Amino acid sequence: MQADDRLDAIRGRIAHAAKLARRDAAAITLIAVSKTHPADAIEPLLAAGHRDFGENRVQEAEAKWPALREKYPDARLHLIGQLQSNKASDAVAMADAIHAVDRSSLITALARAMDAQDRRPACFIQVNIGEEAQKGGCAIADLPVLLAEARSADLPVAGLMCLPPVEVEAAPYFALLAKLARDEGIGGLSMGMSDDFETAVMIGATHVRIGSALFGARA
Numbered sequence: 001m002q003a004d005d006r007l008d009a010i011r012g013r014i015a016h017a018a019k020l021a022r023r024d025a026a027a028i029t030l031i032a033v034s035k036t037h038p039a040d041a042i043e044p045l046l047a048a049g050h051r052d053f054g055e056n057r058v059q060e061a062e063a064k065w066p067a068l069r070e071k072y073p074d075a076r077l078h079l080i081g082q083l084q085s086n087k088a089s090d091a092v093a094m095a096d097a098i099h100a101v102d103r104s105s106l107i108t109a110l111a112r113a114m115d116a117q118d119r120r121p122a123c124f125i126q127v128n129i130g131e132e133a134q135k136g137g138c139a140i141a142d143l144p145v146l147l148a149e150a151r152s153a154d155l156p157v158a159g160l161m162c163l164p165p166v167e168v169e170a171a172p173y174f175a176l177l178a179k180l181a182r183d184e185g186i187g188g189l190s191m192g193m194s195d196d197f198e199t200a201v202m203i204g205a206t207h208v209r210i211g212s213a214l215f216g217a218r219a
């Protein structure tokens with residue numbers, strides 16, 4: 001199957017999950033995670049009208065996207081991977097959304113870059129929802145303070161983001177992220193990947209990040 005056929009199939013599955021949950025599928029953004037895949041693999045999706053893409057490394061995005069954007073200026077780029085503070089300025093320059101804002105030092109660096117460039121990509125605060133030592137994201141207990149910092153630094157906070165533990169049922173973690181967002185009065189929920197996006201949609205995801213189900217397995 002071609003990537004654009006897969007795209008139709010995944011859109012259908014999102015629509016079905018949204019319908020079961022009595023949600024409007026139009027309120028759910030499908031982010032096509034194109035990390036590791038070359039421009040040749042991305043272009044058919046752009047040609048088919050898809051506009052939201054995810055990359056996890058700034059350098060890789062800088063190598064691939066300027067040329068693609070020349071042809072498709074309305075493409076939107078979501079940076080979904082862990083971000084080093086020294087890449088904040090590059091991230092602000094190219095991203096439409098940044099999904100892994102998870103600590104004070106990064107908030108400071110992003111705020112400085114946004115002020116300097118007068119450009120404000122949407123920000124998602126990443127929460128370490130399974131409290132895993134090896135994962136990025138802020139501790140659940142630190143979320144209120146981090147959110148206050150982000151808001152007072154004028155970061156446009158669009159939502160919360162998580163990567164639940166692998167190989168266990170994701171639903172309880174999605175539900176917890178949704179509860180945290182509700183408690184904090186936040187609308188956006190960036191959660192759900194190739195293996196669990198329908199579950200995420202049923203629990204309220206507004207942004208699903210889908211790579212391998214669209215592009216095939218990564219090398």
Ligand SMILES: *Cc1c(COP(=O)(O)O)cnc(C)c1O
Pocket residue numbers: 033035056080081163193194195209210211212213
């Ligand atoms: C790679 C990646 C995805 C996509 O994962 P798939 O399982 O290939 O759909 C989603 N989110 C983040 C943060 C990623 O790094």
